[in-house]
Amino acid sequence: MMFQVGEQTEILDAFEVDVECLLEALYLRWGYDFRGYSRASLRRRVARYIADAGFERVADLQHELIRDQARCQHFVRGLTVNVTDMFRDPQFYAVLRQRVIPELRSHPFIKIWHAGCSTGEEAYSMAILLQEEGLADRSVIYATDINSKVLEQARKGIYHERMLGNARENYRLSGGRQRFDDYVSSGYERFMMDGALKKNMVFTTHDLVTDQVFGEMQVVICRNVLIYFRRELQARVLTLFHQSLDLGGFLGLGIKESLSAFPSPSSFRPIDADVRLFQRMD
Ligand SMILES: C[S@@+](CC[C@H](N)C(=O)[O-])C[C@H]1O[C@@H](n2cnc3c(N)ncnc32)[C@H](O)[C@@H]1O
Numbered sequence: 001m002m003f004q005v006g007e008q009t010e011i012l013d014a015f016e017v018d019v020e021c022l023l024e025a026l027y028l029r030w031g032y033d034f035r036g037y038s039r040a041s042l043r044r045r046v047a048r049y050i051a052d053a054g055f056e057r058v059a060d061l062q063h064e065l066i067r068d069q070a071r072c073q074h075f076v077r078g079l080t081v082n083v084t085d086m087f088r089d090p091q092f093y094a095v096l097r098q099r100v101i102p103e104l105r106s107h108p109f110i111k112i113w114h115a116g117c118s119t120g121e122e123a124y125s126m127a128i129l130l131q132e133e134g135l136a137d138r139s140v141i142y143a144t145d146i147n148s149k150v151l152e153q154a155r156k157g158i159y160h161e162r163m164l165g166n167a168r169e170n171y172r173l174s175g176g177r178q179r180f181d182d183y184v185s186s187g188y189e190r191f192m193m194d195g196a197l198k199k200n201m202v203f204t205t206h207d208l209v210t211d212q213v214f215g216e217m218q219v220v221i222c223r224n225v226l227i228y229f230r231r232e233l234q235a236r237v238l239t240l241f242h243q244s245l246d247l248g249g250f251l252g253l254g255i256k257e258s259l260s261a262f263p264s265p266s267s268f269r270p271i272d273a274d275v276r277l278f279q280r281m282d
Pocket residue numbers: 080081082083084085088115116117118119122144145146147150206207208209222223224225254
């Protein structure tokens with residue numbers, strides 16, 4: 001089978017062809033569209049799912065996915081990579097504090113969208129930042145992900161205590177004004193985020209590939225999601241973010257991500273290129 005990736009044509013091996021068929025089937029039957037995702041990680045995940053679930057061939061999995069919606073949802077949850085952290089890349093949050101917060105102060109109401117928020121640590125980091133800067137009461141954080149299971153955990157805001165050391169350190173490095181522990185209660189090897197932080201947070205499923213714009217945002221954060229997308233899909237999703245942002249709004253990407261796939265990169269100016277923070281100019 002010949003497969004077109006941008007300008008190049010690849011010849012696929014049998015397993016890779018099976019995966020292509022499976023992705024088509026998933027889309028045609030249930031509307032989940034992973035066809036624009038980078039294949040390396042996707043293929044590894046399919047291979048692991050097949051081994052773990054005891055299927056012999058991709059075709060057997062495909063047969064079942066077409067017929068069993070619960071199996072399909074389970075499979076889709078296994079396709080996404082959900083690694084995240086509190087104040088991940090602390091410098092990103094330091095720059096938000098120094099460069100973005102002062103501009104947000106002039107807004108009577110602030111809308112922030114965390115797209116691909118996984119288990120919510122990123123959104124809670126933002127909630128802490130807004131609280132410390134006195135902006136929490138006039139802000140709303142929309143935290144979305146394609147994976148309903150990770151969103152369940154995000155809503156609860158409960159994490160294993162082994163994450164606590166790293167969270168404290170990242171918070172400190174990000175310029176945190178208090179102690180990270182002031183925002184959590186601990187017990188039973190878990191820590192839970194303070195209920196006050198959740199007051200203005202909305203957790204909801206949203207698929208960046210198939211769902212619509214989240215309008216009139218002052219800030220869109222989508223970190224470590226585009227790396228799993230091929231260039232054409234990156235372009236579509238960056239266009240979605242551009243449409244979702246108010247003029248002058250801010251876009252934060254992951255450290256390994258860029259605007260290079262976006263059809264008109266000059267629509268954004270870099271606020272801090274190192275941490276991939278941009279501002280919409282037109
Ligand atoms: C590696 S995590 C990144 C989490 C967080 N943004 C961070 O940087 O730590 C990638 C997240 O993107 C989500 N994701 C993948 N495809 C998506 C899509 N089409 N729409 C929305 N979220 C998606 C995954 O479910 C996963 O939770």
